[in-house]
Amino acid sequence: MMHRYQNQQLMLEDCSVAALAERFGTPLYLYSQVAIEQAFNAFAEPLKGRKHLICYAVKANSNLAVLNLLARLGAGFDIVSGGELARVMAAGGDPAKVVFSGVGKTRAEMAQALKAGIHCFNVESVAELDRLNAVAAELGLVAPVSIRVNPDVDAKTHPYIATGLKENKFGIDIRMAPDAFRKAASLPHLKVVGVDCHIGSQLTQTQPFVDAIKRLIELEQQLQADGIVLSHLDIGGGLGVSYTDEQPPTPAQYLAQVLPLIPANLTVVLEPGRALVANAGLLVGRVEMTKDNGFKRFVILDTGMNDLMRPTLYQAVMPVLAVKEAQNQGPVSDLVGPVCETGDWLAKDVPLAAEEGDLVAIGGAGAYGFTMSSQYNSRPRAAEVMVRGDEALLIRQRETVENLWAGEQLLPEASC
Structure with a gap:
């Protein structure tokens, strides 16, 4: 984390958060460039000497500046x-360094990716094998495929982000996988290059990864005996981060456990997302007012669930940072937004002395923050800023009210 207090004021790298909020307005997403670089290198360093490809999960934060940096x-x-x-x-x-995951790839998306020359498709069903083969045949191309296997491993995470159990929609059941691989190998416009699994997100223990990879290696050896030789093993992403008191393994600790399991001839592919960007980000809001109903105190911000869905959607507990350090001590309060929903909350039962006009930041907001935001309640989406040292660059302009209805039109008078 690159945020700290200096002279009682919250800083991101060497920038005053209060000064950035004054300059760019609120709600405001702030990202630390150094934090992203350090997080990426934490994966890259332990992989030196191994054939590998670190594929950042774009869904975590898809701003062009973030993608360009990575x-x-x-x-x-x-x-x-x-x-x-x-x-x-x-x-x-x-x-050529892109892997395409997901259970519902359209024909148009497949054609787009084939023409671009991506590294491989992570195929998630037998139906997808047939569709991809047909699209590749129409283009006169061969599609590189890695089959995503569902190893039925409990990732011990929130049910909405657990993806490796047999009841989940993702991947092909590991017991059915050999037949799927044989089918893929038989289709003329597919080339089998790997096997893939991703068991969930925000994992804080290494053992589920180890269990899943052991099952993948057993499958890889079985396929090799059948004459299907793979070139890579994609172990997915999902390594958790510390939002409050979680203690996930570091990338080095995680890789020390899993790399020895993987044969050296296989390229190791990883898909980290949250682990690269979550703790690089802050969401900054300004207090509009406070409210005490005799039962509970509410601190009402100008930012809410439309800007940050994680608390509402996942009951996520994220760190609350008053921009003035002394305000982190105060009456127990719920931090809520202006959206017309009871579910519009950012934190519950936190000590917070902030009052009207004060600034509050939510930590860990670099992943699944802006990418999941919306214009619900006709609220323009926030600005995004990248910080490097004492410099700050606007990497997404704040939406205007006019942006809200761009592309819409009124009915002609004759139809009313």
Whole structure:
């Protein structure tokens, strides 16, 4: 984390958060460039000497500046839509380092990715194998495929972000996987290059990763005996971060446990998202007013669930940082937004002395913050700023009210 207090004021790197809020307005997303660089290098360093590809999960934070920074560091990208592929390419990413995940790829998206020359498709069903083969045949191309296997491993995380159990929609059941691989190998416009699994997000223990990879290695050896030789093993993403009191393994600790399990001839592919950007980000809001109903005190910000969905959607507990350090001590309060929903809350039962006009930041907001934001209640989306040292660059302009209805039109008078 690159935020700290200096002279009782919250700083991100060497920038005053209060000064940035005054300059760019609120709600405001702030990202530390150094934090992103350090997080990427924490994965890259332990992988030196191994054939590897670190594919950043674009869905975590898809701002072009973030993608461009990671591309410059040598990252590949894990995408889940044609729109994300277009973003990667607009940001200078190399399509040959892109893996395309997701259960519902359209024919148009498949054609787009094939023409771009991506590294591989992470195929999630037998139906997708047939569709991809047909699209590749129409283009006269061969699609590189890695089959996503569901190893039925309990990731011990929130049920909405657990993806490796047999009841989840993702991947092909590991017991059915050999037949799927044989089918893929038989289709003329597919080339089998790897096996993939991703068991969930915000994992704070290493053992589920180890269990899943052991099952993948057993499958890889079985496939090799059947004459299907793989070139890479994609171990997915999901490594958790510390929002408040979580204690996940570091990338080095995680990789020390899993790399020895993987044969040296296989390229190791990883898909970290949250672990690269979450703790690089702050969401800053200004207090509009406070309210005490005799039962509970509310601190009402100008930012809410439309800007940051994680607390509402996942009951996520994220750190609250008063921009004036002394205000972190005060009456127990719920931090809420202006959206017309009871679910519009950012934190519950936190000590906070902030009053009207004061600034409050939510930590850990670099992942699944802006990318999940919306214009609900006709609220323009926030600005985004990248901080490096004592410099700050606006990397997304704040939406205007007119942006809210761009593309819409009134009915002609004759139809009313």
